[in-house]
Each structure stands twice: as C-alpha cells, then as structure tokens.
Amino acid sequence: MQNSLFLRAAFSKSTERPPVWMMRQAGRFMPEYWEIKNKYSFLEMCKTPEIAADVTMLPVNLLGIDAAILFSDILVTAEAMGGDLSFTQGVGPKFANPVRNQADVDKLLTEVDDKLQYVADAIKVIQQRLNGSIPLIGFAGAPFTVMSYLVEGGSSKDFKLTKLLIHNHPELAHQLLAKIAKVTVDYLNLQINAGVNALQLFDSWALALSWDDYKEFSHNYNTEIISKLNRKGIPIISFCKGSSVFAPLMAESKPDVISVDWNADLLDIKKKLPAGIAIQGNLDPHILYADKKVIKERIHRLFERMRGEDGFIFNLGHGIMPDIPFDHVKYAVELIKEFRY
Numbered sequence: 001m002q003n004s005l006f007l008r009a010a011f012s013k014s015t016e017r018p019p020v021w022m023m024r025q026a027g028r029f030m031p032e033y034w035e036i037k038n039k040y041s042f043l044e045m046c047k048t049p050e051i052a053a054d055v056t057m058l059p060v061n062l063l064g065i066d067a068a069i070l071f072s073d074i075l076v077t078a079e080a081m082g083g084d085l086s087f088t089q090g091v092g093p094k095f096a097n098p099v100r101n102q103a104d105v106d107k108l109l110t111e112v113d114d115k116l117q118y119v120a121d122a123i124k125v126i127q128q129r130l131n132g133s134i135p136l137i138g139f140a141g142a143p144f145t146v147m148s149y150l151v152e153g154g155s156s157k158d159f160k161l162t163k164l165l166i167h168n169h170p171e172l173a174h175q176l177l178a179k180i181a182k183v184t185v186d187y188l189n190l191q192i193n194a195g196v197n198a199l200q201l202f203d204s205w206a207l208a209l210s211w212d213d214y215k216e217f218s219h220n221y222n223t224e225i226i227s228k229l230n231r232k233g234i235p236i237i238s239f240c241k242g243s244s245v246f247a248p249l250m251a252e253s254k255p256d257v258i259s260v261d262w263n264a265d266l267l268d269i270k271k272k273l274p275a276g277i278a279i280q281g282n283l284d285p286h287i288l289y290a291d292k293k294v295i296k297e298r299i300h301r302l303f304e305r306m307r308g309e310d311g312f313i314f315n316l317g318h319g320i321m322p323d324i325p326f327d328h329v330k331y332a333v334e335l336i337k338e339f340r341y
Contacts, residue, residue: 001197002233006067006135010198010235010257012278012311018303019066020336021137022329023239024319025059026071029326032058042087043079046072052122056136057129062326063333067135067198068126070191072119074141074202077183078150080112091154098153100161105176110183113190120194127195138196140188142203142225142240143180144218147173159208166217173217181221185228192230200237200259201225207242207261214246223253231256237280241318244269251277262317267305270312278311285316288324292331299335307341 001007005019027033036045036055045051055071075093079085084096099105126136148162149155156162166173188199206218218240226236235256240246244264251258251273260269260281270279287298299314306312314336320329 001132001135004066004135004197006313007197007235009311009313010237010278012256012276014310015312016341017339018306018312018314018336020314020333021065021067021069022059022316022320023069025063025065025069026055027320028322029320029324029329030058030062031326032062042073043085046076047118049118049122049125052118053125053129056122056126060130060134063330064337065134065333067137068130069137069200070119070123070126070139070196072122072139074139074146074204075149076116076119077112077140077180077187078146080115081108081110081179081183083150093149094154095150096153098161099147099150099176100165102172105172105179108176108179110179112183113186116187116190119187120190123191123194123196135197136195137198137200137237138188138191138194139200139202140184140191142201142206142218143177143184143221144209145203145205146180146184147176148205148208150176159205162208163213166213170216177217177221181224184225188225189228189230192234196234198235198237199229199231200239201255203238203240203242206240206246209242211245214242215249219246219249219253222250226253226255235278239280243281247273257311257313259313259315260317265305266302266312267309270306270309276311278313279309280313280315282315282317285318285320285324288316288320288328288332290328292328295328295332296335299332300339303339 009015009019052071060068151162237257238250238255239259243260257278262282262284266282
C-alpha cells in the first residue's frame with residue numbers, strides 16, 4: 001500500500017502523475033448516491049457500516065479515483081459528546097441543544113469511543129471491499145469548526161454567536177475546544193486502529209477567523225491533535241477554507257500534507273512551505289460546471305504549474321457541489337489519469 005500513488009505523493013515522493021481524489025466524492029452529484037439516500041436518513045447511512053461502505057465505494061467503482069474517503073460526517077464527534085443532531089434536506093445539520101453557557105459545556109462527554117464504534121466497523125468493511133487496491137482516508141472535523149456548529153446550533157453565515165463566545169468568554173471557548181480536541185484525538189486514533197491509511201482534518205470554517213483568533217482558537221488545537229496521533233506510516237492532511245492565508249501557520253502543526261483552497265497559486269504556496277510537506281488541491285470546483293474544453297484547459301494549466309514538484313495531490317479547493325454533472329467529474333478524473341509528467 002505504501003507504494004500507492006496517493007501515499008507516495010502524500011509523503012512528498014515523486015510520482016509519474018498527480019494522484020486524484022475529490023472532497024465530497026461520494027456525494028449527491030451521483031444518481032447512485034440518491035438511490036441509497038432515498039431509502040435511509042443521512043445519519044442511518046453514516047451509522048450502518050454496510051451502507052457507509054456502499055457509499056464510500058461509489059466513486060471507487062464509478063470514477064476510478066486513487067484514494068477512497070470514509071463516508072461519514074464531521075459532526076459525529078459532536079453528536080457522540082451529547083449533541084442532539086439531525087439533518088434536514090435543504091437545511092443541513094441542526095443541534096436541538098446548542099452549547100451557549102458553562103452548564104452546556106460541562107454536560108458534554110469526552111469518553112465517547114464506544115459511541116463511535118460504528119465508524120471503526122465501517123472502516124473494516126470498506127477495507128475488506130477495497131482489498132488493498134487503493135488507500136482509505138479517514139477524517140474528523142477540527143475543533144473550531146465543530147464548536148461553531150455546536151454554538152450556532154447549525155450552519156451559519158456570519159458565526160456571530162461563535163465569535164461572541166470567543167471574544168466575550170474566551171475561557172469558556174477554550175474549555176469547549178479542549179473537550180472537542182480530546183475527543184478528536186481519540187476518534188482519529190480509533191480510525192487508525194481500525195485500518196485507515198491516511199487522515200484529513202477538516203477546518204471548514206477557519207476562514208471566519210482573523211489571524212490572531214485563528215492562531216488561538218483553531219491552530220493551537222489542530223497542532224495538539226496532530227501531535228497526539230499514532231501517525232507512523234499514516235499521512236495527515238490538514239485542510240481549511242482559508243488555507244491560502246493560513247498555510248504558514250498550518251505548516252507549524254507539522255502535517256504531512258496541506259490542502260489548499262482555490263484562492264491561492266498552488267506553486268507559490270508550495271515554495272513557501274518547509275521541505276517535506278506535500279500539497280493538495282486546488283481546482284475551483286465551479287470549473288466542473290464548465291464546458292469540457294475548459295475543464296481540460298484548467299486542469300492542464302494547474303499540472304503544468306506544478307510540473308517538477310514532488311508531493312502534489314490533485315483535489316478541489318473544497319467539496320463537489322451536488323448539481324455538478326457526473327460526466328464532467330468522470331471526464332476530469334480520466335484526464336488526470338491519462339496525464340504524465
């Protein structure tokens with residue numbers, strides 16, 4: 001497995017072409033996903049190992065990507081800690097019991113591995129199905145992002161309640177973040193023990209923060225998590241929306257890979273990173289709506305920019321949108337797999 005294209009690139013070794021996987025690759029842009037989704041709730045899909053494996057395998061079988069990513073959600077840790085989580089079509093995740101004060105923080109549990117055993121079970125089923133063909137990526141939500149959902153009670157455009165917490169009650173925010181970080185370390189190590197080949201830490205909402213607030217309320221906890229992982233032979237990918245800004249700080253956490261949003265020049269970021277940190281990204285997913293000639297031109301432009309650079313994994317700057325045409329995604333993957341340096 002260590003000779004796989006993806007793992008070689010993740011450990012900054014040379015590859016004959018960039019490996020490809022895409023965030024949200026097992027998602028709603030595939031009709032086959034909806035065939036499953038129309039039978040089960042989202043949480044049922046996550047919590048039933050055979051179904052989670054079915055969904056994880058869709059892009060493996062239909063797209064031929066170079067790495068699979070576990071089908072789950074970044075908020076399963078928050079639910080295990082005591083969040084009353086539900087998903088509503090067109091609305092997204094909601095917590096019926098948002099965390100707003102000391103009593104709410106005190107109620108949250110930190111010994112929750114037993115509640116997340118279904119994830120370990122899903123990993124084992126997926127690895128049986130992959131049978132060593134490609135690596136499996138596990139993941140978790142970073143503490144700041146998970147905290148924002150718990151505090152806001154769901155998605156937010158301005159993160160007003162979260163920012164009020166970190167500015168007016170920083171000690172309470174740190175208590176909450178420390179609890180989430182502890183659970184996240186245990187959860188990612190549980191995934192390693194269950195058999196994942198790589199991990200990604202998703203800090204989806206880091207871009208909401210100023211530089212100083214990112215450092216205090218996000219970066220420091222991500223650094224702690226990465227330092228406590230049993231990561232021998234397991235590359236750790238650090239991703240945030242805002243990585244084009246925060247990459248120098250992210251590098252201080254010593255991940256193996258930094259995944260970059262689409263706002264930056266990828267080579268420019270790579271040149272500024274310490275040797276031995278690979279880079280992942282960073283096609284704007286909106287390009288996949290465009291005509292195929294545009295998709296080809298933009299992917300080749302990115303590859304020519306990165307020519308001669310070891311440690312490059314192709315991905316999007318964020319996840320695939322649900323209404324991107326499937327045949328455009330398949331075309332992009334085929335283009336990438338045909339490319340040679």
